[in-house]
Amino acid sequence: MRGALMLLLALRRVHAFARPAVLMRRHTTLTAKPALVVWDMDDCLWHPEMFTLSEMPSEGVRGDLNGRGEGVVGVRSGSDVIRLFPDALRVLQEFWDGEHGSTKLAVASSADTPFAAAIAQAALDMLEIVPGVTLRDVLCRGHPDGTDNIWIGRTPPLSSDKSRTHFPLIREATGVAYDEMLFFDDSNWSDHCAIVSQNCPGVVAQRTPRGLQYSEWVSGLKKFAEAKNKS
Numbered sequence: 001m002r003g004a005l006m007l008l009l010a011l012r013r014v015h016a017f018a019r020p021a022v023l024m025r026r027h028t029t030l031t032a033k034p035a036l037v038v039w040d041m042d043d044c045l046w047h048p049e050m051f052t053l054s055e056m057p058s059e060g061v062r063g064d065l066n067g068r069g070e071g072v073v074g075v076r077s078g079s080d081v082i083r084l085f086p087d088a089l090r091v092l093q094e095f096w097d098g099e100h101g102s103t104k105l106a107v108a109s110s111a112d113t114p115f116a117a118a119i120a121q122a123a124l125d126m127l128e129i130v131p132g133v134t135l136r137d138v139l140c141r142g143h144p145d146g147t148d149n150i151w152i153g154r155t156p157p158l159s160s161d162k163s164r165t166h167f168p169l170i171r172e173a174t175g176v177a178y179d180e181m182l183f184f185d186d187s188n189w190s191d192h193c194a195i196v197s198q199n200c201p202g203v204v205a206q207r208t209p210r211g212l213q214y215s216e217w218v219s220g221l222k223k224f225a226e227a228k229n230k231s
């Protein structure tokens with residue numbers, strides 16, 4: 001009986017000591033944030049894919065920006081409309097609101113043709129995140145003027161392999177190391193997530209096969225924090 005009591009007391013003591021460590025680990029998990037979030041565009045932040053479009057954007061489609069007022073929620077290209085996925089808009093609004101501290105944004109998109117890339121570049125200047133603030137404004141927020149943080153296309157210096165061209169260029173332009181980057185890509189055609197993780201060691205990647213869902217955003221942040229805790 002006395003032996004069992006002693007054992008119980010000893011276990012409680014061990015548990016009491018173990019607790020702060022657990023709390024500390026949880027705290028680290030919550031606070032490890034990437035310095036840079038790198039986005040694929042087509043089928044990750046927006047749809048449809050640029051190679052399916054045949055006309056330069058003509059006019060904006062106005063509508064409700066997720067309860068933040070009326071703005072440009074779509075961009076017409078012929079009979080198609082380029083739109084952000086609803087959760088992508090939500091996450092980008094969080095960035096504009098400063099909810100993600102010093103984390104900055106970049107784009108690594110391998111749009112198929114120079115024309116597809118030109119459509120994408122035009123849409124960045126038209127789509128709004130909150131009224132009067134364009135998608136490009138949000139993507140460039142926090143970067144010194146002139147930083148080349150947006151790479152769209154696959155003609156030189158780019159290629160269809162983001163790990164060999166887009167990522168080295170983004171690292172050079174921003175000065176952010178690979179192990180400080182979190183990358184989102186639908187990876188439905190080619191597994192850019194796996195290729196980038198392999199060739200750019202340290203980049204944490206999250207797939208978004210149905211366009212960015214909020215749960216994938218959270219899961220990406222969690223994966224990044226876990227990777228940091230291990231290193």
Ligand SMILES: [Mg+2]
Nearest residue numbers: 040042043186
């Ligand atoms: Mg894509």
